[in-house]
Amino acid sequence: xxxxxxxxxxxxxxxxxxxxxxxxxxxxxxxxxxxxxxxxxxxxxxxxxxxxxxxxxxxxxxxxxxxxxxxxxxxxxxxxxxxxxxxxxxxxxxxxxxxxxxxxxxxxxxxxxxxxxxxxxxxxxxxxxxxxxxxxxxxxxxxxxxxxxxxxxxxxxxxxxxxxxxxxxxxxxxxxxxxxxxxxxxxxxxxxxxxxxxxxxxxxxxxxxxxxxxxxxxxxxxxxxxxxxxxxxxxxxxxxxxxxxxxxxxxxxxxxx
Amino acid sequence: xxxxxxxxxxxxxxxxxxxxxxxxxxxxxxxxxxxxxxxxxxxxxxxxxxxxxxxxxxxxxxxxxxxxxxxxxxxxxxxxxxxxxxxxxxxxxxxxxxxxxxxxxxxxxxxxxxxxxxxxxxxxxxxxxxxxxxxxxxxxxxxxxxxxxxxxxxxxxxxxxxxxxxxxxxxxxxxxxxxxxxxxxxxxxxxxxxxxxxxxxxxxxxxxxxxxxxxxxxxxxxxxxxxxxxxxxxxxxxxxxxxxxxxxxxxxxxxxx
DNA sequence: CTATTTATGAATGAATGCAGTGTCAAGCGA
DNA sequence: TCGCTTGACACTGCATTCATTCATAAATAG
Numbered sequence: 001x002x003x004x005x006x007x008x009x010x011x012x013x014x015x016x017x018x019x020x021x022x023x024x025x026x027x028x029x030x031x032x033x034x035x036x037x038x039x040x041x042x043x044x045x046x047x048x049x050x051x052x053x054x055x056x057x058x059x060x061x062x063x064x065x066x067x068x069x070x071x072x073x074x075x076x077x078x079x080x081x082x083x084x085x086x087x088x089x090x091x092x093x094x095x096x097x098x099x100x101x102x103x104x105x106x107x108x109x110x111x112x113x114x115x116x117x118x119x120x121x122x123x124x125x126x127x128x129x130x131x132x133x134x135x136x137x138x139x140x141x142x143x144x145x146x147x148x149x150x151x152x153x154x155x156x157x158x159x160x161x162x163x164x165x166x167x168x169x170x171x172x173x174x175x176x177x178x179x180x181x182x183x184x185x186x187x188x189x190x191x192x193x194x195x196x197x198x199x200x201x202x203x204x205x206x207x208x209x210x211x212x213x214x215x216x217x218x219x220x221x222x223x224x225x226x227x228x229x230x231x232x233x234x235x236x237x238x239x240x241x242x243x244x245x246x247x248x249x250x251x252x253x254x255x256x257x
Numbered sequence: 258x259x260x261x262x263x264x265x266x267x268x269x270x271x272x273x274x275x276x277x278x279x280x281x282x283x284x285x286x287x288x289x290x291x292x293x294x295x296x297x298x299x300x301x302x303x304x305x306x307x308x309x310x311x312x313x314x315x316x317x318x319x320x321x322x323x324x325x326x327x328x329x330x331x332x333x334x335x336x337x338x339x340x341x342x343x344x345x346x347x348x349x350x351x352x353x354x355x356x357x358x359x360x361x362x363x364x365x366x367x368x369x370x371x372x373x374x375x376x377x378x379x380x381x382x383x384x385x386x387x388x389x390x391x392x393x394x395x396x397x398x399x400x401x402x403x404x405x406x407x408x409x410x411x412x413x414x415x416x417x418x419x420x421x422x423x424x425x426x427x428x429x430x431x432x433x434x435x436x437x438x439x440x441x442x443x444x445x446x447x448x449x450x451x452x453x454x455x456x457x458x459x460x461x462x463x464x465x466x467x468x469x470x471x472x473x474x475x476x477x478x479x480x481x482x483x484x485x486x487x488x489x490x491x492x493x494x495x496x497x498x499x500x501x502x503x504x505x506x507x508x509x510x511x512x513x514x
Numbered sequence: 515c516t517a518t519t520t521a522t523g524a525a526t527g528a529a530t531g532c533a534g535t536g537t538c539a540a541g542c543g544a
Numbered sequence: 545t546c547g548c549t550t551g552a553c554a555c556t557g558c559a560t561t562c563a564t565t566c567a568t569a570a571a572t573a574g
Contacts, residue, residue, distance in 0.1 A: 020558065044525070055559045057314075060527090061321050068325040070424065077566060078526050093421035096360070100425070103356045164350035164432065167327065168357075168425045175421065277528065301555070312529045317557090334536060335556045518573085526565080535556080542549080 020054050025062040027052050032071050032082070033176055035249035039084030043072060069174040084255040085176060090234055093178035098227035100169045101153065101180075104160035105219035109211040117159050121208050124152045128201045137194040145197055146181045152204055153180045156223075176250050183233035186244060200229050277311045282319040284309050289328050289339070290433055292506035296341030300329060326431040341512040342433060347491055350435035355484035357426045358410065358437075361417040362476035366468040374416050378465050381409045385458045394451040402454055403438045409461055410437045413480075433507050440490035457486050 028048065037043060043063070045056045052059070063080050066072045072080045113121070131145040157166050173179035184197075203226045210219035237244055237251060245251050285305065294300060300320070302313045309316070320337045323329045329337045370378070388401040414423050430436035441454075460483045467476035494501055494508060502508050 046525070056526090057558055057560090061318065064318050064321045065325060068322060089420055092419040096357075096419065096421040096425055099356060099360045100353075103353070162349040162353065163346055164353040164429055164435070168353055168429060171428055172421055172425060178421070299555095303555075313556090314528055314530090516574090518571105520569100520571080522567105522569085524565105524567085526563105528561105528563085530559100530561080532559085533557090535554105537554085538552090540549105540551085542547105544545100544547085 020058040021061050024052050024054050024058040025065055028059070028062045029066060029069075029071065032066070032253075033250055035252045037082040039082055039253055039255060041082045042075070043080045043082055045079070069171065071174065071176075083253070085253050086255050087234070087238060090175065090177050090254070091231060093172055093175045094227050094230050094234070097169065097172050097178060097180070097230075098224040100165060100172065101156065101227065102220040102224040104156050104162070104165060104169075105207055105211060105223035106216040107160040107162060107165075108156060109214050109216040109219040111159075111161070112214060113159070113211060117155075118212065120155055121152070121211075124148055124155060125201075125205060125208065127151075128204065132194065132197055132201060137197070142193070145201075146184055149181050149184065149200070156207075176253050177230075177234060177237075180230070183230045183237065186233045186237045186248065196229060196233070200226065203229075277315040278318050281309050281311050281315040282322055285316070285319045286323060286326075286328065289323070289510075290507055292509045294339040296339050296510055296512060298339045299332070300337045300339055302336070326428070328431065328433075340510070342510050343512050344491070344495060347432065347434050347511070348488060350429055350432045351484050351487050351491070354426065354429050354435060354437070354487075355481040357422060357429065358413065358484070359477040359481040361413050361419070361422060361426075362464055362468060362480035363473040364417040364419060364422075365413060366471050366473040366476040368416075368418070369471060370416070370468060374412075375469065377412055378409070378468075381405055381412060382458075382462060382465065384408075385461065389451065389454055389458060394454070399450070402458075403441055406438050406441065406457070413464075433510050434487075434491055434494075437487070440487045440494065453486060453490070457483065460486075 031037070045059050045063075049056045049059045063072060063074075067074055067080065071083060073083050075081045108117075125148075127148040128145060131141045131148060134141060157169060160166075173182075177183055203222060207219055207222045207226065210216075210222055237248070238254070241251055241254070288294070302316050302320075306313045306316045320329060320331075324331055324337065328340060330340050332338045365374075384405040385402060388398045388405060391398060414426060417423075430439075434440055460479060464476055464479045464483065467473075467479055494505070495511070498508055498511070
């Protein structure tokens with residue numbers, strides 16, 4: 001890039017962008033998860049650097065991180081290649097998430113909820129109630145539910161108060177379709193999307209109920225079972241892959257079974 | 258470094274060293290885990306680059322990876338700082354390892370062992386028998402046991418056949434004292450080291466027994482309990498921190514309780 | 515016409531130069 | 545003597561340059 005820009009960066013930095021490194025990392029990860037690259041495609045530094053308006057250095061830094069996250073893999077002949085994800089990989093990652101979130105739920109149950117925690121979780125559930133109140137599921141209500149869902153899982157993790165657990169789940173969630181809300185949109189096109197959300201919402205309620213009663217094993221089992229919905233959604237996505245492609249471009253990252 | 262060296266690199270590369278990037282990453286991680294830097298210490302690029310005989314670029318790359326691994330943290334004012342690890346963090350990571358290895362054991366039990374797998378695991382246990390056969394524990398026997406221990410856990414993970422699980426455990430094991438064999442040496446100075454190894458070895462045997470009988474829940478419970486020895490060793494290390502410092506320099510990475 | 519070899523070019527890995535900023539210390543003022 | 549200010553040094557972040565390697569394509573030989 002041009003040499004005169006540093007003065008501009010200060011301005012950019014104030015506007016919320018920290019550095020080229022993090023900006024490139026976030027934007028590149030976003031591109032990948034939006035399916036901008038085909039599996040197996042060579043990720044050349046120069047075009048990407050130009051596309052993100054940075055030099056090759058921060059792009060290389062981002063690649064190092066993305067490789068750790070498992071989104072790209074380094075080619076033996078140098079450079080990086082877009083990864084493909086098999087169905088088994090995603091399924092396995094969902095299973096791992098089940099185990100880890102089960103652990104989180106158990107820990108919270110065992111440690112007990114403070115008054116504040118209880119209020120936060122209940123607020124969260126209330127938002128879900130509101131999102132699902134109407135008999136017809138609008139797009140906005142859908143977005144609200146997804147946000148609530150993320151918040152519920154984040155709160156559980158936060159209250160579990162285990163940094164290693166948080167790290168493990170965050171790594172796991174980097175894989176496409178492994179995160180809690182990643183598979184939710186798959187049913188939004190079909191009419192029965194609301195049905196599924198009602199089911200998962202009820203599961204949330206049961207988990208909180210178990211936690212409140214300090215039933216650790218029950219909370220754990222419920223949280224593990226909770227991810228089965230994600231697995232079903234994934235299967236649905238595979239079966240209707242061709243129609244869903246337009247809605248979820250990241251589906252192209254899944255290798256054909 | 259000097260420009261004329263590339264010709265030499267080719268030679269080095271043939272000798273097993275892949276690239277500056279990986280070499281610097283491995284060596285720097287090694288330095289960190291050997292306690293070469295004090296917690297909170299600023300990790301300046303230039304001295305480290307000179308120390309590892311590379312330029313600043315691969316060092317920066319390595320920092321990016323090590324930050325992902327949680328060994329260093331980026332300072333808000335730029336650059337990287339050596340992390341300190343609290344006892345709770347290590348304890349939590351050991352708990353996470355217990356849950357993940359419990360999952361691995363359960364998966365292997367549920368999927369069943371092939372003849373080959375069974376032989377591999379039994380070979381592994383036999384090596385442990387041999388290492389512990391003598392009434393007195395020599396240093397060599399100790400090393401053999403540690404190697405066997407690593408192999409046992411690796412085999413379990415391999416047979417579980419779940420890439421996400423492997424990734425999660427590997428990330429977890431990057432933390433000092435969180436990995437399976439990381440806390441084993443702590444008792445080696447004391448006389449009762451062999452006692453503990455006998456206990457963990459027996460646990461291995463029980464886990465395999467449960468797996469062979471496809472008792473998934475039992476295998477999982479045993480694997481979870483198995484990490485308690487690590488937690489005890491960690492406590493022992495904290496209590497005898499001052500004497501053990503010479504044996505395990507990485508102990509200085511633990512922040513004072 | 516096909517296969518092998520060579521040559522050219524593009525892209526990576528590594529090093530270095532440059533600008534900006536943070537930090538530390540010394541000096542000055544109160 | 546203590547605190548504040550200012551200046552200098554050092555270090556980071558980024559861009560760019562350089563050398564090597566890999567891949568692709570073309571040309572020649574069989």
